[in-house]
Amino acid sequence: MSTLSRKRIYNTLTMKYHFNEIEAKWQKYWADKGTFNASNNSDKPKYYVLDMFPYPSGAGLHVGHPLGYIASDVYARYKRLKGFNVLHPQGYDSFGLPAEQYAIQTGQHPAVTTKVNIEGGVDNQGNEIAGYRNQLDKIGFSFDWSREVRTSNPEYYKWTQWIFTELFNSWYNYDTNKAEGIETLVSAFAKEGNGNINAACDDNIEPFTAAQWNDFSENEKQVILLQYRLTYLAETEVNWCPALGTVLANDEIVNGVSERGGHTVVRKKMTQWSMRISAYAERLLQGLDSLDWSESIKETQRNWIGKSVGATVSFNLKDHDKKIEVFTTRPDTIFGVSFMTLAPELDLVQEITTPEQKEKVDAYIASTAKRSERERMADVKTITGAFTGAYAEHPFTKEPIPIWIGDYVLAGYGTGAVMAVPCGDQRDYDFAKHFGIAIPNVFEGVDISEEAFADKAATVIANSDFLNGLKYKKAVKLAIYELEKVGAGSGKTNYRLRDAVFSRQRYWGEPFPVYYKDGMPHMIDVEHLPLELPEIEKYLPTEDGEPPLGRADVWAWDSKTNKVVSNDLVRSSAVENSEDNGIYPLELNTMPGWAGSSWYFFRYMEKAQRDAVFASKEAMDYWGNVDLYIGGSEHGTGHLLYSRFWVKFLKDRGHVSVDEPFQKMINQGMILGTSAFVYREENSNTFLSLGLSKDKQVQPIHAPVAFVNASDELDVEAFKKWRPEFKDAEFILEDGVYKVGREVEKMSKSKYNVVNPDEICEQYGADTLRMYEMFLGPLEQAKPWNTAGITGVHNFLKKFWKLYHNGAEATFNVTDTPASKDSLKTLHKTIKKVQEDIENFSFNTSVSTFMIAANELSAQKCTSQEVLEPLAILIAPYAPHIAEELWSKLGHTESISEAGFPVFEEKHLVESAKNYPISFNGKMKFTLELPLDMSKDEIEKTVMAHEKTQMYLDGRTPKKVIVVPGKIVNIVG
RNA sequence: GCUCGAGUGGUGGAAUUGGUAGACACGUUGGACUUAAAAUCCAAUGUCCAUUAGGACGUACGGGUUCAAGUCCCGUCUCGAGUACCA
Structure with a gap:
């Protein structure tokens, strides 16, 4: 008899809890009545509960996915009962790499697979896909689906594109500490040049006067403005992943390889769109204090932003007019500098290296260039470097300082150069020891013969002229003051946070609303958006290495009709003198995955006029920010940082009224799978039961958890039928059954430990699934799934x-x-x-x-x-x-x-008596019920008179009797 | 290495301010019902000693504070997460 029909009979005969019928009935009721559709007008206080929206993958949901949704649903339903107007929406982060790779393999348009993955159906490989929506619906969530968003819908990404154009049309003013429209910058330039502008911008911008600005050609002006815009084109060294054919952001790289697929990543120079998130470093850091997030996520973001306070010091070069700028957090140790180290990749290295040292330096550069980022990270112990032959000059003593290169100095952080103070920094110390460089001691009463001394709190400076005898803080302050006096440095705060590369060489992402006229980028106005993805034949880069959009034939912008037109109409360079017809090529890159997810929480607030606004002011004023955000902690440095950046930007430009998107956040832990293993004796087709496999040479093989019952016994017949190679396998049983081994691992298809929520709903009901997932353990903790416990x-x-x-x-x-x-x-x-x-x-x-x-x-x-x-x-x-x-x-x-x-009433819990634990020397021996209004003395008297007390005392007199009324009695002695 | 978290029965986990350690479940064992199985119900279940009564030991390990410690303090170990030549 099948499980299903057995259950049916049992339901009708002995119990009337027909969960399948009840659940289907109420799910339909909620959908028909729109029970959970939130109103943007209500007398009730508002509450916004949001889940991190899913990427709809073809693999569908396993029981781990709904954990956070169940928690947020419990909370949303609770808040409704508590009288709140609750917004609890759901949607899909539907642009992304898996759909594109699937498209490359099968030729199926990502839009089609995405739709099937969401709504269910059969894909062109004949796979039946349940569909995210259907799976979610079975669990009985109280989502307001009338507000659904899909980031890959043109009506949605129209506004992602619009935000991009807004960023392009803005610059960051450090004086007002906010983003402003680019026109304020233009008028400032026209009035006073760029000398007094305190902006977030590219390094090394040439100063110009108002007169010079006004004389610049339009093109020259645009080139300069691009260096100030909050999104800008720049030739940057990017993380290029050849296997994926695209660049990756820093947070998409884990341990030196791509987060997705684990492919090698190399450094490569490319012209890319970047986001000037670094302008917001300080505000992103400060804003964390006001958020009700876990300390660990906040700490992750603080590390990622990586603020360090110190000073820049510039060293003059001997026999050279260039200077070397360094950043240091220890300007107090300036007199301990005995050499300088430059990153080998710096251009300056070539300029200063003396002819005698050139061979060694070039050899060293060549050897470090060969080492991948990963090798460099793995091998931090080996000390390598080379002397350039050049010398810098100490800003105070004017002593010569030898300049070395070494790959322990990173080109990407600070200025790519350090002043090495071996007595105060272990890396400098090791380098100096290795190459026999002097290690002057600038600390009072500290032995540095074995290692460097880095304890700031215990620092007292010595051998340092005007800094002698000072403690760390005072010495830093005075050192900076003196550096400023001689014009050799100033106080500076450095951030590790880099600007975010925003271009991806992919098809399945938002197209940039950008066309190029004379090589300069131009934005398409919002009234002509969305700029929809073009159709292409193949979802691969072109033969010339251009992104997939390079394959589109109709991908040029007619700036007169504001329409996408055929590429053929673009004025070709061959006919240089032909008249400008206003038709220009469009950008070929697309936006990264995090673009659409950086503002979707606003979109849910608006459901009426989605074409006219990204969210109406009334809706945004009403809903404010997300009160409770639930999702995984893996987005700590990606999504959660980028969203905060965009929100702060949108706030600055007056488009939204909140400063932070997510007020409170809970990060649910992962639900792990409990894999089952069978043990095949080596070089045979014989499987040994767990107990018999112990001292044998066996190969553990994952067995599908569906074939294993609650007592870890394998359904041998099912296993044999599973794969042809096991058809004739022999099974050695113990006590008549085959026992499998168990191990907790990440839930994944390849480990055959995936449990499908649909099956749990079918067999036990959604209410059981919901309660069981909550019952498993604390929400934020990782915990293994065990179907037996359900x-x-x-x-x-x-x-x-x-x-x-x-x-x-x-x-x-x-x-x-x-x-x-x-x-x-x-x-x-x-x-x-x-x-x-x-x-x-x-x-x-x-x-x-x-x-x-x-x-x-x-x-x-x-x-x-x-x-x-x-x-x-x-x-x-x-x-x-x-x-x-x-x-x-x-x-x-x-x-x-x-x-x-229901309202809690204390009166029902009022007790008149308490069952007191009576303990002797802190160990509970028996309990005694006594009235709660009994006084301390009375309690003591009653307890001491009790026969059991006398029995335990066995004639001894207690030294002390502790009575805590309402709690405990402890007899000491 | 650094930062943050966590170590409690056979298993998942309770114990909100120091006050009866192991709630609630799973699993296991025994029993009732049944031709049988499933389901349901009842009982036992931290470990060790003891026929019982009862006793001893127990929250990773070693110390400490306290009448009283899973909880507070010091040290050690293990696991997990984040991060890293960041100057």
Whole structure:
């Protein structure tokens, strides 16, 4: 008999909790009535609960994915019961690499696969896809689907493109500390040149006067402005991934290889769009303090921003007019400088190297260039370097300082050069020791014969002229003052945060709303957006190495009609003198994955006029920012930082009213799979049961978890049928069964440990799935999935159902008899605990609380509506289907989500007596029930007179008796 | 290396301010019901000693503070996450 038909019979015969029917019924009810559609006008206070929206992959959901959605759904439903107007939307981050790679393999348009992945269907390989939406719907979420977003829809990415043009038309003014329209910069230039402009901009911009500016050609002006815009084109060294054929952002690289696929990444110079996020470094850092996020995520962002306070020092070169600028956090150790080290890639190295040293230096540069980023990172112990033969001059002593190169200095951080103070920095120390360079000691009373001394707090400066005897802080201050006096440096704050490369050489992303006229980028106005992705034959780079959009034939912009037209119409260089027809080539790159996800939370606020606005002012003023954001912590340096940047920018330009997107965030832990292993004896087709495999040479093989029961026994027949190569396999059993080994691993198809939520819903119901996922453990913790344990929660729901029904006939049996004192106590204890738990996101303990309540109430044989009605409301956030069903059976016609959360009344919990633990020397021996209003002395007297006390004392006299009324009695002695 | 977190039964995990360690489940064992299985119900279940009564030991390890420590302090170990020649 199949599981399904067995279950059906069992349902009808012995129990009336038909979860499949109940759940289907209420899911349809909610959808038909639009129960959870939020209104943008309400007298109720607003509350915005958001999940990080998913990328709809073809693999579908496994039980790990809904964890965060269930938690946010519990919270959203709770807030509704508490009288809030709740916005709880959902959508799809539907641009991305997997759909594109699938398109490359199968030729299927990514838009088609994306749609199938969301809505279900059959792909062109004949695979049946359940569809994200269908899978989500089965779990009974209270999403407002009327506000759905898909980042790959043109009506959505129109506004992603618009934000890009806004960034292009803005610059960052450090004086006002916000982004301003580019026109304010233009007028400042026209009035006073760029001398007094304090802007976030490229390095090394030549100064010019107002007169010079006004004389510049339009093109010259644009070139200069591009160096100030918040998104700009620049030839930058990027992380190029040849295997993926695209550049990657720093946060898309893990351990020197691509996050996706683990491919090699090399450095390459390319002209790319960049986002001037570094302008916001300080605000992104400061803003963290106001956020209710986990300390670890905030710390991750602080590290990523990497603020360090110190000074720049410039060293004159001997026999050369150039200077070397360095950044240091220890200007107090300036007299300890005994050499300088430059990154080998710096252009300056070639200029200063003396002829005698040239051979050695070139050889060293060649050898470091060969080493990949990864090798350099893996090998930090080997000290390498070369002397350039050149010398710098100490700013105070004027002593010559030898200049070395070494790959421990990174070209990408600071100026790519360091002043080496071997006595105060271990890397400088090791370098000096290795190459026999002097190690002058500038610390008082410190032995540096073994290692460098880096303890700032214990620093007292010595051998340093005017700094002698000073502690760290004072010495830093004075050193900077003196450096400024001699014009050799100044205080400076450095950030590790780099500008973000924004171009990707891919098809399946937002096209840039950009065309090029005389090599200069021009933005397409918002009224002509969206600029839709063109159709192409193949989703690969062109033969000339251009991005996939280079394959499009109709990909030029007619600036007169504001339409996309055929490439053939672009004035070709061959006919240089032909008249400018206003038709120009469009940008071939597309935007990265994080573009669409950096503002989607605003889009949900607006559902009416999505073509006219990215979100209306009224909607944004009403909803403000996200009150609760739930998602994985893996986005710590990507999405969560970029979104904050865009929000701050949009705020600066007056488009939104909030400064931070996500006020409170909870990061759910991963649900891990419990893999099953069978053990094949080496060079055979014989499988040994776990207990027999111990001392044998066996190869563990993943077995699908579906073939294993709760007692770790393998369904041998199913396993044999699974793969042809196992058809004739022999199985050596122990005690008549084949036992598998178990191991906790990440849930993944390749490990055959994936558990599908659809199957759990089918077999146990969505309410069981929801409660079980919450019951597994603390939300933020990683925890293994174990399907066997689900029966506990399922049995509880059956028991819960029975509370409202008469056992034998299973008829609805809730009465208006007044509730007993005990039942009211159980109810109010539960109200209190559940409310506290939800507010603390301690969902696992409230599931226990429900179990305790059900156990108590069924023991009390409680049938009172007075208790059972509020109880149904209490459980509604967790198990909404069963709650709705019971609610309607109780005679209500509205959804239970319209009900109010039961009010806790302390009076039901007031006790008159306490069961005191009586302990001896801190060890509890027995308990004694005593009235709570008993005085301390009386308690002591009663306890001491008790026969058990006398028995435990065995004639001894206690030294001391501690009585804490209402808590404990402890007898010492 | 640095930063942050965490170590509690066979398993997942409770113990909100120091006050009865192991709630609630899973699993296991035994029992009831059944031709049987499933389901349901009942009982036991930290470890060790003891026939019972009861006792001893128990929250990674070693110390400490306290009448009382899973909880606070010091040190050590292990695991996880983040990050890294960042000057």
